[in-house]
Amino acid sequence: MKRGIALLILATILWGGNYICGRYLGPALPSTLLNTIRWAISTAILVGILAMNRKSLPVIARWKEFSILGFLGIFSFSTLTYFGLHSINASQAGMISAGIPIAILLFTPLVLKERIGPKSWLGAIVSIIGVIILFQGKHTDASGGSFIGQIAVILSCLAWGLYTVLGKKYGKEIDPLTMTAGAALYGTIFSAISCVGTVDLDSIHMTGMAWICVLYVSTFASVGAYLAWNSGVKIVGAGYAAPYINLLPVWTVVFGLILLNEQLSLLSLAGGILTILGAVLAGLKRGALR
Template sequence: MKKGFLLLIIATLFWAGNYIAGRYLSDALPPTLLNTVRWAISSLLLWGLLVINKKPFPIFSRWKEFLILGFFGIFIFSTTTYMGLREISSSQAGMIVAGIPVSILIFSFILLKEKIKVKSWIGTVISIIGVVILIQGKENIESFGNALAGEVLIIISCIAWGLYTVLGRKYGKATDPLTLTAGAAVYGTILSLISCIGTVDMNAVQMDGMAWLALFYVSTFASVAAYLAWNAGVKILGPGTAAPFINLLPIWTVILGVIVLNEGINTITLVGGVIAIIGAILASLKK
């Protein structure tokens, strides 16, 4: 049991690091190019894991599912995340991603027709109120551009991840998680590459030693390693016990933002973020 808890904690910590590295890379690489390079590397690693585990890779026969998942979970989610991190701090973004469990809950109800308990709906409303309060923190000293645009982009990323997760459950009935993730990564990379055509100014690329290290991190630890740790933890503890651990993501993101990037958070943002996290925990707890 302890091993399962540790694996889930490590996974959320690695995912939180993506926001820190993404914030650092925001001035080094255009968002679409960053996403393309990141997932191109991750796709190769995931394909390698399939080869090692002697799993078939139905990259063409299941293209429709892979394309849909790649669009929402790899292209839209990651691109809007990196675009948002050009405008606001990783700590502020981390508070907003507390809405991910709520997004999953809503799309589970709409697309999978799952029965949602009253307690979960109450948690959803509380979390949404928290995000609204959070967005009122316009005087956030850690905004680097258009704060409202950055906040909206991160909200869109939460919606995209909710769709990706719920559709992944649906398509996962016929495909194992590793194959599904690898397929989504390949098609998401292709979509991201297409979005770079005619839109990326190569003069905007400003890579230094730390930027290369951050790029390595988001392509390995924040992608493949986090995925492996999460699924291993879910296998040990079960999905019901594991689900609430996703609420550690915003907490880790804020902590790392303060420690690594010396970010500050104003009172309104902090209050809104805490309310959003509490609501998300209430919405996702099964017991």
């Protein structure tokens, strides 16, 4: 049990680092190009893992599922997150990401036809109020770009929520590793297409540290976090593991304050805490029912 919990915590730490690297890479790479490079490397690793396990990737047979998941979870989620990190700090993005469990909650009855209890809806309302307060607490020097950045991260949460719910639906017929590899492949294709005619080569400013960040988000924040999370879930169970996703915004804030010297207003901090508490309330209730 302790090993499983350690793996879950490790996964959230690795995912938290993705926001830090995304913030650092903002001036170095356009978000679409960054996402293409990241997931091209991740796809190669995932396909390699499949090959080591003597599994093939049904690229054609499962094109519909892979394309939908790839568009939502790989292309939309990651690109919107990186785009948002151009204009808001990692701490703010991390606290907004606490709304991911709420996005999952909203899409669950629509896609899976599962009933959601009143306490879970209460948690959703609390989180939404927290996000609104978080918006009001943005820095005094924030420009219109920060508002656009916040909207982009909220849209990324919605994309991930729908991706997660559909992944649960498709997961009845496709194993998690195959599904992730297929989504990564199609998501990379969507990202590459989005770069055509939109990426200005003059906007690329890569440094040694930038390449290290690209390597991190392509390996540790993608494949490493995925393997750690799913291994942890396998040990402790999905219901027990669910609330641990709420550690993601906590690590993001901690890393942002320590590594990027970011600052948060008290109102932003209060909104973030409220968002996390609402997500915990919703997540704990759902976990208890499983």
